[in-house]
Structure formats: structure tokens, C-alpha cells
Amino acid sequence: MKKLLHIFLLLGISTYAQDVPFNCDYSAYLFQYNDVYAVDLASGNSYTVATDITEGNINAAGYNPADGFIWGSLTSPQKSIVRIGKNFNTTIYTINELPESNRYVGDINTDGIYYLKGGGKTYYTIDLNPESKNYTQYLGTDNLSENINIHDWAFNAVDGNLYAVEKKTNILYRINPENGNVLSLGVIPTLAGLNYTYGAVYFDASGRFYVSANQTGTIYMIQKVQDLTGANAMESNLFAFGPSSASNDGARCPTAPVAQEICDNGIDDDGDGLIDCEDPSCSGYSGCPVLEQSTASSGNAGGLESNNRLADKISKRNFNRTKSSYKFDKSTAKLVSKTSLYGNMATSRGALQLSDFVPLEVINEDVVIESSPSDLVGITNATNVYSVDYIRKDEAVASVLVLETTSGVYEHTKYICDRLLGAELLSVSTIEINEQQFIKALIKNIDGSLEFVLSFSVKTINNGNEYGVESHWNLDKYEDNVGFYNFQIWSNSLDDLILLGEETIRLMEIVKPISNYNNSTAPTVFVKKGTYHNGLLNLEIVNTNKSASVSFDGGLRTTETDVLDYVSTRIDLNGNYISTIDVDAGNLFDIGFRIGDGVETPDDLFMSDGPWGYDDAAPSTEVTKYTVETNYDAFESDEYPVERNISLEATTSEYIAAYRALTPKFNPIDLTAYNSLKFKAKGTGTLIVRLVKESVENWETQYKTSVSLSADFSEFSLPFSEFESSNGSPLEVTDITSLVFTMLAENGTEETKIMDLQQLRFSTSETLSVSSVNQDELLNPIAVPNPMQTRTIIHFTAQQSESVTLAVYNQMGALVREIPFQAKAGKNEILLNRSNLASGLYLCKVQSKITQYKTTKLLVN
Known part of the structure; x- marks a missing residue:
């Protein structure tokens, strides 16, 4: 009997563990195939919370207010739906009335009725209210009043209607779930002219509608859609930069609030580490400039290194530019124009040039100018360099820098260096090109301008007959000892960035087919910004996946002519989203280091002092x-x-x-x-x-x-x-x-x-x-006060950090006191208390393995 009771208890515990509801938490959940990501709408940051939770792929996901669970439609088993708990245990139900496939739009109203559809006008209703006698039963089929090309819809808890955004037209629709009536509310201003799929949409408690673009991951927000009539003005803006996704859907409790940034109070109101105008959600609000209005930097200034191997050559290059008062003059730069051979140059001319891979007339630029930093050849591992700047209204809006290397990847990426030089990494996630995810970064430059950055490299494979594409955050992930075409693309517009990236890949495919992609995921813990001063690295770390700690591993040089020393430590983050920490690096000239939680992609940085x-x-x-x-x-x-x-x-x-x-x-x-x-x-x-x-x-x-x-x-x-x-x-x-x-x-x-x-x-x-x-004075410690009554301080200057000992001898040469001390480079002070020292003369000696200090006489009264 005891054994049977024990079994029943275990079964009860297991059942309870499978029945944990979400209960309207604040996260948005993004389903991609059968993996689940938690998305913070305020920041756009996301992290993986569960993988492979079902056999089939999940789509048409929605939060069920009637039971607190998330439900979705499955590709396998056919005609099935799935209930998902907060611990991501699942329960599958078969609904025989459903079609076998083509079910990717869905959400659930406050009464627990699941509205599910695919392409076309037809949608299906299922009762998911656990208090209903029809629980998990098919209720019927209805039709929309018109056919609209949508990929997700969501219930607004304020008015009980469904809302969706159509692909290509970017029209916002209100849908009455009772009768299928579709009302056009007009084109969303922020999305006008874009051509994205909106596969994940969400609501908050105030009726704000959040729309995520699959290809870029950008999250847009439309204010109070319940007040729109189709004739009045629609207020919309860019809200955050999230992850790109495919075969995806979004679900979120519609009565949970989303933190909003107040754009003029100097406070990080929404907790994403961004204040006022630097927060994307303030783009165009309260006096903040539209995010994509800043000027992009020129390709002529790009391409500096991300390690210490070439520091002396890079600094000499920069000095020569300074000495000659070199400044890139875009007004006299060579114009680059599209010819009849564009997209077919290599085969027509018979000789491949880097310019063959550079996009033209894809981002509505006025002109394109050549801006090649040719002085990188010979001082880096690039054997050939070509870059262009895209000009619109006399301002640079984007650049493409192409560098050819013969032995390994090019040793610089824009996001590795700049963060410790005054720039900031505001976000890092992904964009989608050719159904492949590439890492994108949003960088705030030293001058305050904003740039979206994409880097990837292309090599020949399969006996030179095909191309393989690699894109990694960490340079050591690239294959060694092979040649690459290295692409660095940056723009003041994320939409322009993806267009340039797509066209670059298309131009590569004209030359040779791309048969392989080897791309890494973005880091989930990264350094937003950092400074070095007086031996301390001050780092602001963004921790999107709530890691408890990260490792810090690096190599540093104390001077330009010194050898590399290796350092390693552990940094506690305590699961905080934003942490500001100090790392005692000692006096240094440059340092390259990596932080990582051992699970996701680590973050790499390189910093050099002025050389x-x-x-x-x-x-x-x-x-x-x-x-x-x-x-x-x-x-x-x-x-x-x-x-x-x-x-x-x-x-x-x-x-x-x-x-x-x-x-x-x-x-x-x-x-x-x-x-x-x-x-x-x-x-x-x-x-x-x-x-x-x-x-x-x-x-x-x-x-x-x-x-x-x-x-x-x-x-x-x-x-x-x-x-x-x-x-x-x-x-x-x-x-x-x-x-x-x-x-x-x-x-x-x-x-x-x-x-x-x-x-x-x-x-x-x-x-x-x-x-x-007198240089000898540096080696002569001083006691102040001297004579001493109860205490004195021994002042001395150390050449570098080390462990020393203050040894105190009496007049007979006997050792009467030893004080161990950790000296730092520069001025140091050791406290010496009198304690049991008798009156008389003493000799104080700072004992060091590096410096021979002189003996100091000390009189004790």
C-alpha cells in the first residue's frame, strides 16, 4: 500500500509540473520552428528559453486569458494544436476538423476562443476555455470579408478586436472576430515603403500594437489602435531592434503593460539601459531626432585592426595622415555609376574586381563615390581594398568596404574596437538575408551618430567552384589559412543595411553559386561601453539572458614595446540586466579580451590607448x-x-x-x-x-x-x-x-x-x-611624520604592481616588524603603527624583487 501511495504521489507531482501557466507575465514569446525565445519589447533583446519543445513546428501562437497558457498550431502531428506551460512542458490535442497544413495565424480572446487561419479568407474557431463543456472542441468555420495577406494577428483587450498588418501594403487592419468583417485603418506611416513579413505581433494593456518585421527584427509600435477609424491620423514609430526570425509567431498576454521611455527626463524609464533620445522608441518624439537622420561615417576611415599585432604600423599610418593634414574630400572623390555590365562584370570582362561585388541603385542614393582606404594595404593582412560611400542629400548614409585577404579573415570588425574608444553598442541581434541569419549591431559612434553594422566574409569552396559564406562575432571562428572576400557594411538605416546586404550576396551568386552558410549567433551578454583610466577597466555589461556570471579572459601589453601578458578572472552579474563593473587591469597600452557565460556566443573587445x-x-x-x-x-x-x-x-x-x-x-x-x-x-x-x-x-x-x-x-x-x-x-x-x-x-x-x-x-x-x-629620489622612501609618536606613513614609488614587504630593523640590526603590502604602479603608502616599538632609531626597508629601494631612518619618540 505504501508503494502504491508513493507512485500516486509521483504522478501527482508530475501532473502538477506540467500544468504551470504563464499567468500574464510581461515577456513576449517568439516561437521559431519548435524553439521559444523570450523578447523584452522595451529593449528588443531576446534569449532562448526552450528548444525542441515539440516534434512539429509551432505557429499561430496565442496567449489564452482563460487559462494562462500559450497555445499554438502544430505541423506534426497533423490537425493538432498544443498547450504550452511556463516550464515549456506541452500537451497536444487533435482537432479533426482542421486542415492538415497551412495554419500560421492565430490568437485567443478573453473568453478562451482560439481563432486560427492560414492563407485565404477561411478561419477556424476552437473553444479553449477549461470551464466550458466544449473545452478543446472545434466550434466552426467562418470567412473574412476580404482576403488579406497577413502572417499573424493579435487580440486587443481594450476593444476585443483582432489586428494585423498586411505584407507589402503595410496596411493595418481591424478584424471583427464575430463576423469576419475586415476594416482598413490605413498604411502604418513608419512602415510605408517597406517590404517585410510581419510574423509576430503583440498588444499591451493600453492598446498599443507591437509589430515585428521578420527579416530585420525591428519592432514598430502603433499607439491606441482602438481609437483609429480609418480616416483619422495614425501615430506610429520605431520601438526597438529585436531578432530576425522565420517560420515564426508571437504570443503575449494582452493585458500586461510594456515599459515606456519618457524621452526628455534624463532617466532610463523602461530599464533597457538607454536614456531619452538614445532609446529607439524616442525616435522622432519629444524633440529627439529620427533615428535614421545621422550621417554615416566614410569607408575611407574604416578598416582599423582588432588586435595588437599591427598597432605600430596602424599608428604610423594615422600619424602620416595627421602630418600631411589628410582629409577625405567627398566633393572631389571619383563617382561610381551603374553600367550595362553591372551584375555581369566578372564574366564579361574576364577578370574579377572587388567593385563587382558593390551594390548600386538599391537604397535610393543620389550618388555613390569611391572612398577606398588604400593605405591599409601593406600594413594589414588585406591585399586589396575597395570601398564606396552612398550619398543622399549631400550626406553619407551608408558605406560598403570590401577587403581581399589571402591567409585568413581580415582582422578588424567595427564593433570589436570602438566600444572602448567612446562608442557604445546599443543592441546586437540578427537580420535575415537569403533565409539565413546574420548578426547586426547598432553602434553609437563617438560623435553621437548611429550606425547599423553588418560583417561577413566569403571564401571559395568545392575546388573553387562555389562560394561559402561565414559570419561570426568572434574572429577565431573563421577558417584559418584560406583567402576571403571580407565585407563590412554600415548604414544609418537598418532597412538600407539589409538591402545592401541582400544585393551584395546576390552579386556574389552571379559569379559563383553560394552552397554553404556558416553563421554564428549573436552574443547575449555583451559590453555596451567601457573606459580605461588609471589601471581600471570600467565596463557596462548588458546581460540579456540573465547569466549569473561571466568569465573574463584577455591578453594585455603594458607598453607598446612590451610582451603580451594573459589575465583571467570571473565577473559576477547576479542575473542583472545592466551591470557596471571595474576590472583591475593595471597600467596598460592595449588589451584584447573576451567575456562569456560558457553557453552562448562570447563577446570580444579590443582597446588600445593613444600610441x-x-x-x-x-x-x-x-x-x-x-x-x-x-x-x-x-x-x-x-x-x-x-x-x-x-x-x-x-x-x-x-x-x-x-x-x-x-x-x-x-x-x-x-x-x-x-x-x-x-x-x-x-x-x-x-x-x-x-x-x-x-x-x-x-x-x-x-x-x-x-x-x-x-x-x-x-x-x-x-x-x-x-x-x-x-x-x-x-x-x-x-x-x-x-x-x-x-x-x-x-x-x-x-x-x-x-x-x-x-x-x-x-x-x-x-x-x-x-x-x-634627481632620479635617485624616486628610490628613496620617506616617512611622514618623522619622528613619529604613534604612527607614520612610509611613502614610496613603485615601478609596477607587485607584492612588497616593509621590514623594520632596530639599531642592532634585528628585525622587529614585517608588513606585507600589495604595491601598485606609482605612489604608495604603507601605514606603520608604533604598537610596542620602544623609543629610538629604526631602519625601514621596502623589500622588492624589482626595485632596490634605499633604507629610510625613522626616529620614534
Whole structure:
């Protein structure tokens, strides 16, 4: 009897586990084949909540207010529907009156009546109210008053009607479920001109209608559809960027609210990490610009690296552009026009060119101009480069950059680098091209402009007869040691992005058939933005799938000439959607790292500080020594540090120069909060110091001053007023890109030139001064106060982070106290309490494996 009771208890528990309703939770649920995704309509972010929950594919999904479950129609078994619980257990019911297939539109009203249809006018009704005597029974068949091409409909709990959007026409329809009467409410303004399938639609408690486009994942919102008559104005706008999908359907409790962003209060009202105008839902509202009005960046500025292998060459390329005052001039750029050979160039001409893959006349552009950054060839792994900018109303709206590589994928993607340089990754999800999902990213650039970004690469396969397409977030997912055509496409419009992507793939297929796609999923945990300052990486992490923690694995270099060190740690996120965390990375020049939860695609980032480099372009110049080292001294809180010191030696009969960019891409910095440049230096002869302004086009009129160096270090404080231009204009430090330090050979004869530069920083001081520096003082710890009564602090400067020990000896040389201490690079303080120390003289020694510090005498009263 006990055994039978035990079995009954287990059965009861199992039945209960299968009967957990959703009970009107706030998520929207997207069904794709037989997988389920939870979608946050406010942010558009989604994550997988269940996979392979049924044998057949699920469509026509709807939330049932009568029982709290989600129901859907199945492809297998035929003529079946399915009930889905919150734990994604399923129960299948056969409805013999249903057709065997073609059932992909469905939703359930407040009384539990399921309205189900496919193509054509016919729709079917099924009773899904568990209190009804007809529960799970077929009720009848009706017909719509007109045939409309829709792929989902949803009940509005405010008025009890069904609503849907027609493909191609983008007309919003109201459908009376009782009699099938169809009323056109007009074209949705935000969707006008688009050609998408709207396979997932949802409502909220206020009667706002949310429409998701399959191909782009974009979510649009129409306000209070119950108030529309077909004659009055319709208010609609872009709402969020979600995942693309196919064979899909959406379900959501229609009486659950959706958080709304208030667009002018400086608060993240809807909890998606975006405030006011940066939130897509504010596009065109409360003074916010329409999201797609910003200017896209030029392809001429694209293509910089995503690792540290080429940092010195990339920085020299940028310096040469700065020195020559290079600026891409779109007004003089070569026009690219569509010819009769477009789409058939390779076979007609017999020689394939990168321009053959570039779309033309697909996004309603006014003109297309060539913008190829040809100076990437030779300093990256690209062997051939071609890019164009698409111009509309004299502004760039999109760019396509094509790079040919012969051994591996091109080593840069736009979204890897820019987030730690002031840009932000607002969202990352997917778009659909040729029924394949590609990762799309929405990036807010440093200048505030917005760009949608798509990257993929194409290689030859099957003995060169076909193409294979690869698209990955992580560069190490691409096949090694093969050649690729690498495509980077960005636009200020997501709709234009997908058109350019589709046409690029079509142009590839004209040359060779594409027989294989190998695409990765988008990361669900990613860094939205980050900064590096004083040894700390500050990261804002978006955690769409509620991971408890992520791993952090990276490689960093402390200076431009140092070797790579590897770091690894664990970051707790506690399931929070947004987390701001600090990672102690120590002083560094660059770092590449990965965060991931071990389940979904990890996120990769690369950050470089503004680089040091040298200009040895003069034919007679030969650099014999060049090292970059970490700053030993700490900076004051009111100073702008220019990190790392350099030591440079060269022979020349002309000149040698060292430069330091303030940002990795030589972007301008506003230094109006500061008044002077300070540094320590020693060397041979005169050092010319330039503050390079972005707005100055002629190198000879850049602002400069000079100082005399000697064999010993001196501290220099140079007010900005000391820097002069040959044009006589006073210096305005609103757009400083770099510092350049130049030494000239006297009388054109060969000389050895030496410069050692340390502790560069911009200061609020306005005093011109030069003072000698005793380098030995850096190795001499100081006790303050000395003599001490009850306590003192030992001050010392460490060259880098390390574990040290403060050892205290009495006059007889006996060790009386040891204090372990974790030193950081720069200034450090160790507290020494008197405790049981008797009055007298003591010797204090900071013991280090790296630095030989001097002994400090301490008097205890």
C-alpha cells in the first residue's frame, strides 16, 4: 500500500509540473520552428528559453486569458494544436476538423476562443476555455470579408478586436472576430515603403500594437489602435531592434503593460539601459531626432585592426595622415555609376574586381563615390581594398568596404574596437538575408551618430567552384589559412543595411553559386561601453539572458614595446540586466579580451590607448634604440595623464621625431580645462614640442615651442601661451590630436640624438618653469611624520604592481616588524603603527624583487 501511495504521489507531482501557466507575465514569446525565445519589447533583446519543445513546428501562437497558457498550431502531428506551460512542458490535442497544413495565424480572446487561419479568407474557431463543456472542441468555420495577406494577428483587450498588418501594403487592419468583417485603418506611416513579413505581433494593456518585421527584427509600435477609424491620423514609430526570425509567431498576454521611455527626463524609464533620445522608441518624439537622420561615417576611415599585432604600423599610418593634414574630400572623390555590365562584370570582362561585388541603385542614393582606404594595404593582412560611400542629400548614409585577404579573415570588425574608444553598442541581434541569419549591431559612434553594422566574409569552396559564406562575432571562428572576400557594411538605416546586404550576396551568386552558410549567433551578454583610466577597466555589461556570471579572459601589453601578458578572472552579474563593473587591469597600452557565460556566443573587445611612435621618414635617420616604459609616478587628480614614458636614440643628418596620439585614432581632445603641458626630459640639444590641432591643415603652422635638454632629467612646465604658430594666431586647445617631439641635426651633419621623456601630463598650472630632477629620489622612501609618536606613513614609488614587504630593523640590526603590502604602479603608502616599538632609531626597508629601494631612518619618540 505504501508503494502504491508513493507512485500516486509521483504522478501527482508530475501532473502538477506540467500544468504551470504563464499567468500574464510581461515577456513576449517568439516561437521559431519548435524553439521559444523570450523578447523584452522595451529593449528588443531576446534569449532562448526552450528548444525542441515539440516534434512539429509551432505557429499561430496565442496567449489564452482563460487559462494562462500559450497555445499554438502544430505541423506534426497533423490537425493538432498544443498547450504550452511556463516550464515549456506541452500537451497536444487533435482537432479533426482542421486542415492538415497551412495554419500560421492565430490568437485567443478573453473568453478562451482560439481563432486560427492560414492563407485565404477561411478561419477556424476552437473553444479553449477549461470551464466550458466544449473545452478543446472545434466550434466552426467562418470567412473574412476580404482576403488579406497577413502572417499573424493579435487580440486587443481594450476593444476585443483582432489586428494585423498586411505584407507589402503595410496596411493595418481591424478584424471583427464575430463576423469576419475586415476594416482598413490605413498604411502604418513608419512602415510605408517597406517590404517585410510581419510574423509576430503583440498588444499591451493600453492598446498599443507591437509589430515585428521578420527579416530585420525591428519592432514598430502603433499607439491606441482602438481609437483609429480609418480616416483619422495614425501615430506610429520605431520601438526597438529585436531578432530576425522565420517560420515564426508571437504570443503575449494582452493585458500586461510594456515599459515606456519618457524621452526628455534624463532617466532610463523602461530599464533597457538607454536614456531619452538614445532609446529607439524616442525616435522622432519629444524633440529627439529620427533615428535614421545621422550621417554615416566614410569607408575611407574604416578598416582599423582588432588586435595588437599591427598597432605600430596602424599608428604610423594615422600619424602620416595627421602630418600631411589628410582629409577625405567627398566633393572631389571619383563617382561610381551603374553600367550595362553591372551584375555581369566578372564574366564579361574576364577578370574579377572587388567593385563587382558593390551594390548600386538599391537604397535610393543620389550618388555613390569611391572612398577606398588604400593605405591599409601593406600594413594589414588585406591585399586589396575597395570601398564606396552612398550619398543622399549631400550626406553619407551608408558605406560598403570590401577587403581581399589571402591567409585568413581580415582582422578588424567595427564593433570589436570602438566600444572602448567612446562608442557604445546599443543592441546586437540578427537580420535575415537569403533565409539565413546574420548578426547586426547598432553602434553609437563617438560623435553621437548611429550606425547599423553588418560583417561577413566569403571564401571559395568545392575546388573553387562555389562560394561559402561565414559570419561570426568572434574572429577565431573563421577558417584559418584560406583567402576571403571580407565585407563590412554600415548604414544609418537598418532597412538600407539589409538591402545592401541582400544585393551584395546576390552579386556574389552571379559569379559563383553560394552552397554553404556558416553563421554564428549573436552574443547575449555583451559590453555596451567601457573606459580605461588609471589601471581600471570600467565596463557596462548588458546581460540579456540573465547569466549569473561571466568569465573574463584577455591578453594585455603594458607598453607598446612590451610582451603580451594573459589575465583571467570571473565577473559576477547576479542575473542583472545592466551591470557596471571595474576590472583591475593595471597600467596598460592595449588589451584584447573576451567575456562569456560558457553557453552562448562570447563577446570580444579590443582597446588600445593613444600610441607612442616615432617618425624616421628622413632618409638619413636610423633609430638605434626605442623603448616604452610604464610611468613610475602617480598623477594628480586634476591632471590629464599621457601615460607611458619613452626612450629614443637615433642617428640622423636631418631629424628624428617621437609622437604620442591622445586617442588610438588620433581623434581630437578638448583640453580647455587645462593650462599647460608638463613632463620630465633629458637628452641632447634642443627639443621642439608641438601640440597638433586637427583644424590646422598646414603642418608648418602647427603650434610649437622648444626646450633645451641636458644629460640629467629636468622638469618642464610649458603654459599653452608658450606655443606659437607661424601664422601668429593664439592657440586654442579645443581639438588637440597628438604631441610631437622633434630633434633637428645641426648644420645637416650626422649626429646622435637622444630623448628620454617621462611623466607627461596636462596641468591646470599656468607657470613656465624648468627645474632639475634627481632620479635617485624616486628610490628613496620617506616617512611622514618623522619622528613619529604613534604612527607614520612610509611613502614610496613603485615601478609596477607587485607584492612588497616593509621590514623594520632596530639599531642592532634585528628585525622587529614585517608588513606585507600589495604595491601598485606609482605612489604608495604603507601605514606603520608604533604598537610596542620602544623609543629610538629604526631602519625601514621596502623589500622588492624589482626595485632596490634605499633604507629610510625613522626616529620614534
